[in-house]
Amino acid sequence: MTIIRRGTMAAAVMALGLTLAACGGSLTQDSSGKDDSDTIKLGMLTPLTGSSAAIGPHMKNGARLAVDEINAKGGIDGRKLSLTVEDEACDPKTAAAGAAKLVSSGVRISVGGYCSSATLPTLSIFEKAHIPMIIPAANSADLLSEQRRNVFLINGTGIQQAQAAAKFIKAGNSKGVALIDDNTSYSTDITKRTGDELGLLGVKVADHQSVTAGESDYSGAVNAVLDSKADFVYWTGYYQEGGLLIKQLRAAGYKGRIMVADGSVDGKLIEIAGKNNAQGVLATMTQTPQTIPGGEAWLAKYKKKFGSEPGPYSTQAYDAVRVAAEAVRAAGSTDGQDVIEALEEIDGFEIFSGPLNFTIQHTLSVGGFDILVVKDDDFVLDK
Amino acid sequence: MNHLQLVLSGLFVGSFYALVALGYSMVYGIIKLLNFAHGDLYMLGAFAGFIVLSVGAGALGGGFIALIAIMIVAMIATGGFGMLLERVAYRPLRSAPRLSVLITAVGASFALEYGIAVGFGPTPEVYPIGVQDGTLHIANAQITYAQLAMMAIAVTLMVALDTIVRKTRSGRAMRAISQDPKACLLMGVNVDRVISRTFFIGSALAGAAGVMAGAYYGKIDFLMGFIIGLKAFTAAVIGGIGNLRGAVLGAIVLGLLESFGGAYLGSEWRDVFAFCFLILFLTVRPTGLLGERVTERV
Numbered sequence: 001m002t003i004i005r006r007g008t009m010a011a012a013v014m015a016l017g018l019t020l021a022a023c024g025g026s027l028t029q030d031s032s033g034k035d036d037s038d039t040i041k042l043g044m045l046t047p048l049t050g051s052s053a054a055i056g057p058h059m060k061n062g063a064r065l066a067v068d069e070i071n072a073k074g075g076i077d078g079r080k081l082s083l084t085v086e087d088e089a090c091d092p093k094t095a096a097a098g099a100a101k102l103v104s105s106g107v108r109i110s111v112g113g114y115c116s117s118a119t120l121p122t123l124s125i126f127e128k129a130h131i132p133m134i135i136p137a138a139n140s141a142d143l144l145s146e147q148r149r150n151v152f153l154i155n156g157t158g159i160q161q162a163q164a165a166a167k168f169i170k171a172g173n174s175k176g177v178a179l180i181d182d183n184t185s186y187s188t189d190i191t192k193r194t195g196d197e198l199g200l201l202g203v204k205v206a207d208h209q210s211v212t213a214g215e216s217d218y219s220g221a222v223n224a225v226l227d228s229k230a231d232f233v234y235w236t237g238y239y240q241e242g243g244l245l246i247k248q249l250r251a252a253g254y255k256g257r258i259m260v261a262d263g264s265v266d267g268k269l270i271e272i273a274g275k276n277n278a279q280g281v282l283a284t285m286t287q288t289p290q291t292i293p294g295g296e297a298w299l300a301k302y303k304k305k306f307g308s309e310p311g312p313y314s315t316q317a318y319d320a321v322r323v324a325a326e327a328v329r330a331a332g333s334t335d336g337q338d339v340i341e342a343l344e345e346i347d348g349f350e351i352f353s354g355p356l357n358f359t360i361q362h363t364l365s366v367g368g369f370d371i372l373v374v375k376d377d378d379f380v381l382d383k
Numbered sequence: 384m385n386h387l388q389l390v391l392s393g394l395f396v397g398s399f400y401a402l403v404a405l406g407y408s409m410v411y412g413i414i415k416l417l418n419f420a421h422g423d424l425y426m427l428g429a430f431a432g433f434i435v436l437s438v439g440a441g442a443l444g445g446g447f448i449a450l451i452a453i454m455i456v457a458m459i460a461t462g463g464f465g466m467l468l469e470r471v472a473y474r475p476l477r478s479a480p481r482l483s484v485l486i487t488a489v490g491a492s493f494a495l496e497y498g499i500a501v502g503f504g505p506t507p508e509v510y511p512i513g514v515q516d517g518t519l520h521i522a523n524a525q526i527t528y529a530q531l532a533m534m535a536i537a538v539t540l541m542v543a544l545d546t547i548v549r550k551t552r553s554g555r556a557m558r559a560i561s562q563d564p565k566a567c568l569l570m571g572v573n574v575d576r577v578i579s580r581t582f583f584i585g586s587a588l589a590g591a592a593g594v595m596a597g598a599y600y601g602k603i604d605f606l607m608g609f610i611i612g613l614k615a616f617t618a619a620v621i622g623g624i625g626n627l628r629g630a631v632l633g634a635i636v637l638g639l640l641e642s643f644g645g646a647y648l649g650s651e652w653r654d655v656f657a658f659c660f661l662i663l664f665l666t667v668r669p670t671g672l673l674g675e676r677v678t679e680r681v
Contacts, residue, residue, distance in 0.1 A: 053505035
């Protein structure tokens, strides 16, 4: 039990969901949800239980919004979209079972995947079924290592994030940087790459710590950072631990700057850290409706429909559905091979991170990482 | 490397482990059950405190007195829930094979975690009061007054427990049951009631630790009891499971091991170090620090 649940926790931090299928699963109430070939089924795997359970509804709602918008405009060539959501629980075994379920329910395109470690085993399952995957959140380099043709990432990758972070740290003339991760594949990927990038830029990495997610006391890491005399801390894990870390760093008298990676960009980080402690905390983050021109309209739509604020990866899930729909439209079919080719040929389709073009590795050609800063209760663009 | 600071951090973390480990050890000592849901009672205590705070924050005000009041309410609530858990989940299985009860405990753990997730949502909650305040500098190490207060509360609770178990009638009954429940029954001890009371006390201690964690760290969530449950179990084993003073000693040893292991080997090696030590230690002394040698009855 220990081993299984620890694995769940570690995994819990990263990926996004998979699908938007239309098959009239229990989570979809489309009137068109009956299994007729006129419906384009999208499937999404996203954490609905486990330690990342908070993310699932954000992603599901984002995708739902896009599906409803497209259907309201008549669908794709007269065919409606439908969305089926399965739990990935940030656990590889649960995710694999969910993927198999989506495949057997006739999903044509997967638009989910949050935790990278849980998304990994689903790649081959979807590949065998010739189902393209547009992964909205999971972004570990591991997802690309086997170069599967059906895998497309529309979140910025670890290396793009690391480059943005290193560039910013270099510009700030930091004398020593402390990198802190939470031992998950997403988090260690960013710290390692940021360390490499900083090395190339000639910035000193004073300390590197790993903490255990799910604990409350990070005094060990905090003391090590203070001992190392670092004046810049980059935390690459998630907001729950990030909030505690910021609070404990400040309480111990750390005066330098603190930056967090995209997994920590959440209002709860500020709440957990304490509003005063969080002021001026920086973040590397992909573009969100809060930070792009015209985003207010999208925010208003979302709030009206679901009665809540969008959360992390709501926008990416929304975009994943739109990209899937665009590919089907361009391909003129839902055949996996045709859709993959259409995805590879997408040129300048507008999504939140900017005009979309896939690189040869099927990642975003424009990473679109911004530097945000905490001001009052929100993350805003650092000007 | 600042050794005094490492000792202070280790003791502070150890005092949380100790409060949870005591309940583990008490329950095991008396009915030989590894109550895997025990860590979740810690989580439940944190949420009980959170509810009290949300409802009555205005009336109670902030500060230390309020924290004590909240803690007492949360301890009663968590203790009551521990009794309920025993009555509903464990008592019907008292004569069942050990494995069935173990699985029931795992099930109870999941039920509590996801019950809270359904009730409060999976996003973490933030305690409306915090107890971060002044810092005391001792030589080149520092400790906050809040940390000192937490440790003082923990020590007070432990001393109270020790007194109950050693000096009172019901403590004597607990010790007697841990030696031979059947004989106790024959001597007219109300075994069920004593076990119930044991669950109440053990759960209340975990609940107190939960409130302390909520107030000190600020963040609570439905999975917060999982890791500390494991660590507390480890502490109880190091100390000799079933032995209460051993549980406290084991918790302090584990806190210090983690603190020093993390500082010397790098934080990613902290748990590896602590658990390697556990394995080595148990090879040399399988009964734990203060555990008694049990002769295998054939």
